[in-house]
Amino acid sequence: MPRLAIKICGLSTPETVGAAMRADATHLGFVHFPKSPRHVEADQLRALAAPVPSHVERVAVLVDPTDEILAGLAATGSLTALQLHGREPPERAAAIRRRFGIPVWKAISVKTRADIEAARAYAGAADFILFDARTPHGSALPGGMGLRFDWTLLRGAAPSLPWGLSGGLDVDNVAEAVRITGAPLVDISSGVESAPGIKSVDKIMAFCNAASAC
Numbered sequence: 085m086p087r088l089a090i091k092i093c094g095l096s097t098p099e100t101v102g103a104a105m106r107a108d109a110t111h112l113g114f115v116h117f118p119k120s121p122r123h124v125e126a127d128q129l130r131a132l133a134a135p136v137p138s139h140v141e142r143v144a145v146l147v148d149p150t151d152e153i154l155a156g157l158a159a160t161g162s163l164t165a166l167q168l169h170g171r172e173p174p175e176r177a178a179a180i181r182r183r184f185g186i187p188v189w190k191a192i193s194v195k196t197r198a199d200i201e202a203a204r205a206y207a208g209a210a211d212f213i214l215f216d217a218r219t220p221h222g223s224a225l226p227g228g229m230g231l232r233f234d235w236t237l238l239r240g241a242a243p244s245l246p247w248g249l250s251g252g253l254d255v256d257n258v259a260e261a262v263r264i265t266g267a268p269l270v271d272i273s274s275g276v277e278s279a280p281g282i283k284s285v286d287k288i289m290a291f292c293n294a295a296s297a298c
């Protein structure tokens with residue numbers, strides 16, 4: 085069976101990037117969204133990603149980004165994927181993929197089974213679907229709030245693209261999440277923090293150990 089892929093998201097310091105690499109995370113995520121406590125500028129992202137070996141994926145997390153923002157990030161030459169975490173429709177995802185030549189992940193906010201079905205519209209437009217919990221109306225952030233959705237909604241869903249699970253994962257629930265959903269990738273941000281935006285080396289290690297045992 086292929087190993088479970090692990091994405092540690094919202095990294096913003098060399099120490100925690102190092103911890104994620106030592107813990108064998110397969111994907112590192114960098115948030116570029118000024119409202120987020122995890123926001124990193126393009127130069128910071130480039131510096132953080134510099135020591136990361138090429139087999140470890142580097143994913144930028146964005147919310148309804150303009151082409152100008154995307155051009156600045158693409159110019160770092162550091163990224164292997166763009167995670168669109170806003171309201172980008174399939175046409176926008178496809179246009180971004182075409183223009184920047186970087187694989188596109190689309191985050192889908194899930195509350196009901198219909199949300200999971202809606203992801204099918206991204207076949208041919210995006211490369212990967214990330215199912216995340218829907219944040220309450222009026223929230224400051226569309227993700228990274230430690231909220232989970234009903235994982236049983238993914239039972240028998242057979243998504244039309246490669247996919248992963250995020251939203252409210254932590255060291256104590258990751259095994260159950262993978263058992264219920266069969267997710268090939270798990271993505272975590274606030275579950276490996278000691279406070280919003282402050283990643284914990286110990287929590288990163290513990291989460292990766294637990295996920296690797298799945």
Ligand SMILES: O=C(O)c1ccccc1N[C@@H]1O[C@H](COP(=O)(O)O)[C@@H](O)[C@H]1O
Nearest residue numbers: 093120227228229230251252272273274
């Ligand atoms: O983490 C953020 O600040 C963030 C901001 C804007 C969009 C997405 C964001 N985070 C993503 O949300 C999911 C779930 O996070 P959590 O584990 O529930 O805290 C994850 O993919 C983050 O990349």
